Every structure is written in C-alpha cells, then in structure tokens.
Amino acid sequence: MSGMWFTEEQTANIRFGCRIRDILHSEKTDFQDLAVIDTLQWGRMLLLDNLVMTTDKDEFVYHEMISHVAMNSHPNPQKVLVIGGGDGGTIREVVKHEKVEKAVLCEIDGQVIEASKKYFPEIASVLTGHPKVEILVADGIKHVKEMKEEYDVILVDSSEPIGPGAVLFTAEFYQAVSDALKPDGIMVAQTESPFYNQELIQTVFPTINSIFPITKLYLASIPTYPSGLWSFTIGSKKYDPEQVNAEEMVDLDTKYYTPSLHKAAFALPRFVRKLTEGK
Amino acid sequence: MSGMWFTEEQTANIRFGCRIRDILHSEKTDFQDLAVIDTLQWGRMLLLDNLVMTTDKDEFVYHEMISHVAMNSHPNPQKVLVIGGGDGGTIREVVKHEKVEKAVLCEIDGQVIEASKKYFPEIASVLTGHPKVEILVADGIKHVKEMKEEYDVILVDSSEPIGPGAVLFTAEFYQAVSDALKPDGIMVAQTESPFYNQELIQTVFPTINSIFPITKLYLASIPTYPSGLWSFTIGSKKYDPEQVNAEEMVDLDTKYYTPSLHKAAFALPRFVRKLTEGK
Numbered sequence: 001m002s003g004m005w006f007t008e009e010q011t012a013n014i015r016f017g018c019r020i021r022d023i024l025h026s027e028k029t030d031f032q033d034l035a036v037i038d039t040l041q042w043g044r045m046l047l048l049d050n051l052v053m054t055t056d057k058d059e060f061v062y063h064e065m066i067s068h069v070a071m072n073s074h075p076n077p078q079k080v081l082v083i084g085g086g087d088g089g090t091i092r093e094v095v096k097h098e099k100v101e102k103a104v105l106c107e108i109d110g111q112v113i114e115a116s117k118k119y120f121p122e123i124a125s126v127l128t129g130h131p132k133v134e135i136l137v138a139d140g141i142k143h144v145k146e147m148k149e150e151y152d153v154i155l156v157d158s159s160e161p162i163g164p165g166a167v168l169f170t171a172e173f174y175q176a177v178s179d180a181l182k183p184d185g186i187m188v189a190q191t192e193s194p195f196y197n198q199e200l201i202q203t204v205f206p207t208i209n210s211i212f213p214i215t216k217l218y219l220a221s222i223p224t225y226p227s228g229l230w231s232f233t234i235g236s237k238k239y240d241p242e243q244v245n246a247e248e249m250v251d252l253d254t255k256y257y258t259p260s261l262h263k264a265a266f267a268l269p270r271f272v273r274k275l276t277e278g279k
Numbered sequence: 280m281s282g283m284w285f286t287e288e289q290t291a292n293i294r295f296g297c298r299i300r301d302i303l304h305s306e307k308t309d310f311q312d313l314a315v316i317d318t319l320q321w322g323r324m325l326l327l328d329n330l331v332m333t334t335d336k337d338e339f340v341y342h343e344m345i346s347h348v349a350m351n352s353h354p355n356p357q358k359v360l361v362i363g364g365g366d367g368g369t370i371r372e373v374v375k376h377e378k379v380e381k382a383v384l385c386e387i388d389g390q391v392i393e394a395s396k397k398y399f400p401e402i403a404s405v406l407t408g409h410p411k412v413e414i415l416v417a418d419g420i421k422h423v424k425e426m427k428e429e430y431d432v433i434l435v436d437s438s439e440p441i442g443p444g445a446v447l448f449t450a451e452f453y454q455a456v457s458d459a460l461k462p463d464g465i466m467v468a469q470t471e472s473p474f475y476n477q478e479l480i481q482t483v484f485p486t487i488n489s490i491f492p493i494t495k496l497y498l499a500s501i502p503t504y505p506s507g508l509w510s511f512t513i514g515s516k517k518y519d520p521e522q523v524n525a526e527e528m529v530d531l532d533t534k535y536y537t538p539s540l541h542k543a544a545f546a547l548p549r550f551v552r553k554l555t556e557g558k
Contacts, residue, residue, distance in 0.1 A: 228507010
C-alpha cells in the first residue's frame with residue numbers, strides 16, 4: 001500500500017488527508033497551481049492551489065446540485081452560462097436538459113479545461129465537442145458585463161474566494177450577472193461551507209438578496225469539501241425554486257439529485273437559516 | 280500556534296486531522312481506549328479507540344437528529360431508553376420533550392459517563408442529576424432482552440460496529456429492541472456514513488426492515504464524522520415518521536433540527552435510496 005499522502009489544509013486547524021497512488025500532473029498556470037492526483041479513496045482528484053476541486057467518485061453531488069435546482073426551477077432554460085467550471089461537470093449536467101439550445105462555458109484558465117479533458121474524460125465529456133456547448137477561455141466578470149438580458153440561467157461554478165475566484169463573490173459581479181439574465185432569469189453561486197465559512201454566507205447572502213427579488217440558500221453533502229456540507233445561493237428574478245411542481249420536473253439521469261431532494265435541500269438546519277437572516 | 284495534531288484514520292485511505300491545544304484525559308477502560316482532547320477547531324473532543332465520538336461544537340447535530348425525529352413521530356413518548364450514549368447528549372435532548380416521564384440511559388462503559396460529566400458539562404448536563412433520568416451502567420443487549428413492551432422509544436446511540444458496539448448492529452439485537460418496545464413503539468439506530476459504510480447500510484437496513492413494519496433511513500450532516508454525512512435508521516411499529524404534522528410538532532430549543540428538516544431528512548440522494556433498496 002502506498003505511503004504517499006495528499007493533505008489539504010481545510011482550515012488553519014483542520015487537515016484532510018488522502019492516500020495517493022500517483023501524481024499524474026502538476027503545473028503552474030497563468031492563474032494558479034494545478035495538479036491531478038490519483039487517490040485510493042476518491043479516484044482521480046483535481047487540485048487548484050492545493051485545494052480539492054473535484055474527484056471522480058463524488059463529483060456527481062456538486063455538479064448535479066449546482067445545476068439541476070436552477071434548471072428545474074426555470075420553465076424554459078434555453079440559454080445557459082457557466083462561469084468557471086472548467087472541469088466540464090456542471091455544463092455536462094446542463095445539457096441533460098433538452099430545452100437547452102446553447103450552453104456557454106466561460107473559464108478563465110484554459111489549462112483547467114485541457115487537464116480535465118485529458119485526466120477526467122467522464123467529467124469533461126461535453127468539452128471535447130458537443131453541438132450545444134460553446135467554450136470561452138475568458139474572464140467571467142468581463143463576459144457578463146458585456147451581456148444584457150442574454151441568459152435564462154447563469155451558474156457560478158467558482159473556486160474559493162481567494163485567487164482568481166475572489167471577484168466572483170462581490171456585489172459588482174452579482175449585479176452584472178443580474179443584468180446579463182433575462183427578466184425571468186435565475187443564477188446560482190457556490191457559497192462554501194456553513195460550518196467553516198459562516199462569515200462568507202453572512203456577507204454574500206444579503207448581497208445577492210439586495211439584487212434578486214427571490215434569494216434562497218440550499219445545501220448538499222460533498223464528502224471531499226471542507227466539513228462535508230456545502231451551500232449554494234440561488235438568486236431568481238421571477239421563479240421561486242421551492243414552488244416547483246415535482247410532478248412536472250424533467251426526469252434526469254442522476255446519482256444524487258431527485259425532485260424530492262430539490263425541495264428538501266431548502267429545508268435548512270436552524271443555525272444555517274440564522275446565517276441567512278444575518279444572525 | 281500548537282504544532283500538535285490528532286489524526287483519525289477515517290478509512291484505510293482517508294485521514295482527518297485536528298490541531299490540538301492539549302490532551303486532557305487518557306485511559307484504558309474495561310472496554311476501550313478513552314481520551315479527551317482540546318482541539319482548536321471543534322473545542323473538546325471525546326475519542327473512543329481513537330475515533331471521534333462527539334465534540335463541543337458540532338455535538339448538537341448528532342444528538343438532536345438521533346432523538347427528535349423519533350420523539351416527534353410518537354404522539355406520547357412517556358418512557359424512553361437510550362442505549363450507549365454515555366456522553367449524555369442524546370438523553371439531554373430526550374428530556375426536552377415534556378411528555379417524557381422516564382428516560383433510561385443504558386451505557387456499558389461507566390468511564391464514558393464519568394469522563395463526560397467532568398470534561399463535557401454541557402453535553403452531560405442531565406447526567407449529574409435529573410428527576411426523569413435513570414442511569415444504568417449495563418450491557419444494552421442484556422437490558423432490552425429483559426424488557427417486554429416497556430418503552431415507547433428506544434434510541435441506539437452506539438459507537439462503531441467494532442469493539443463493544445458490534446453487537447448493536449445484529450438482527451438478534453434489533454429483535455430484542457422490538458420486543459422491548461410497546462405495540463406502537465419506535466426505535467432509531469445510528470447507521471454510519473452512506474459514502475464510506477455502504478455495505479453496513481445494505482445489511483442493516485433490510486435487517487431492521489424484516490422486524491419493523493415501517494423502516495426508513497434519514498440523514499444529517501456531521502462535520503467531524505467520516506464523510507460529513509451520517510445515516511440513521513428508524514424502525515417503527517405504527518407511526519410513519521414522514522407522516523407527521525409539522526404544525527403539531529413540539530417546538531424545541533434546537534440548533535439543527537426543525538419540523539421542516541424532520542421531513543426533509545427523509546428525502547434521500549438517489550444513491551442512498553438505492554442502498555436501502557439493496558442496490
């Protein structure tokens with residue numbers, strides 16, 4: 001058995017260690033350190049600046065939950081934008097919805113896309129050529145600022161609020177996202193752990209809530225992310241993501257998401273609900 | 280900043296590390312290694328055989344979720360048994376329900392009770408003297424075998440299915456629990472992580488289902504337990520824990536549990552639902 005370990009410093013006082021078979025790839029891109037390792041527990045793992053972005057074996061949770069909640073809350077999601085998400089997992093889920101006519105991926109770091117195509121063929125499956133998918137290697141905030149009432153759904157699949165992802169947690173960015181959405185558009189952003197990142201939620205939730213008439217937080221269990229519990233914040237101009245009819249939802253090939261879970265994900269633990277209320 | 284770390288081997292290939300201030304207590308009891316450490320992230324932490332049992336800062340999730348779901352599913356839970364749970368957190372939650380007349384704690388290892396009273400005064404608050412609480416330092420399986428139609432609710436707050444806790448995952452034990460329950464009784468057992476302990480769930484769920492007419496699995500997010508997602512299996516003779524009226528539920532002072540979350544906890548990710556269906 002291999003004696004090599006990858007260790008993530010999840011907080012200053014918590015470490016997450018995975019036994020590894022091999023380091024498959026390591027480079028310094030224009031934006032960040034990028035590595036691909038092969039772990040015994042979770043299969044291949046994508047690291048950016050030494051933080052776990054995704055793994056072969058639990059990627060389905062994050063990618064299904066960042067996409068299908070908004071996609072199934074919108075009655076006609078024809079044009080969809082994914083910001084970040086260079087591994088391709090989120091946009092792979094987006095194009096499972098037949099109503100989608102165009103899905104744009106806007107990733108700032110082209111090397112994430114290239115490494116994902118090479119080392120994560122199942123996650124990146126739609127990046128190697130899909131009739132509905134357009135790939136832009138570009139700055140997400142610049143892109144949304146150029147777009148007006150263009151998209152039905154925008155998914156903010158960012159990395160942590162440090163490094164190149166930091167700008168994706170600002171009011172300026174969320175306002176630009178709102179402007180780039182059609183008058184009945186919906187956005188979702190990943191908003192970190194309700195156990196370890198409480199201040200972020202207490203800041204970002206009211207910011208999104210000041211821009212979108214309907215703002216709600218929902219949760220999913222991601223074992224390779226710090227604390228295992230992850231939050232997503234949805235900002236919607238018209239459709240309430242909790243008031244969807246489970247009977248009418250698109251039936252999807254998923255491992256985590258179900259129509260019942262869509263609704264249940266908004267039933268927050270009391271301490272998380274308080275975070276969204278500024279307590 | 281302290282350079283000392285406690286590291287739990289969560290699986291053969293996964294480690295969870297916590298920076299520690301101090302080791303407060305360490306002993307070998309008749310049943311297991313018992314230690315209390317002071318961690319920077321999670322406060323004081325109780326370890327049995329080097330596995331995290333509970334911590335000051337996230338204990339509320341486990342203790343509220345193992346108790347209130349069953350307690351609020353039973354219209355009149357007067358007599359309640361907790362098997363294991365020597366730290367006292369579960370029985371502390373049980374006696375929040377005013378209908379309870381007697382709550383019995385049956386813990387095999389008296390040293391767990393003593394260490395908890397000393398180092399976890401908030402968790403063990405009702406162990407130092409409470410008019411409704413009776414403490415037995417005894418073998419849980421023996422105790423339930425001596426009881427016939429005695430309890431309204433039995434909560435199996437076991438440690439891992441190794442060491443002294445192993446017998447608490449057998450058909451023989453669950454049958455004895457059923458016999459010790461009144462004809463409308465309810466039991467709950469902690470049944471480990473749906474990510475790391477899939478075979479256990481695939482074995483234990485059908486076992487409980489062969490004994491109880493209503494068997495359901497529900498989930499809670501416990502950041503200091505392996506994978507951060509934990510399962511509980513409820514076996515009920517009469518009351519369906521999903522068919523409770525949220526309006527009629529007892530209003531409780533909680534940090535995690537809410538009546539909405541009670542229902543939502545049964546909305547399982549698709550892969551977890553499949554585990555309960557033997558897939």
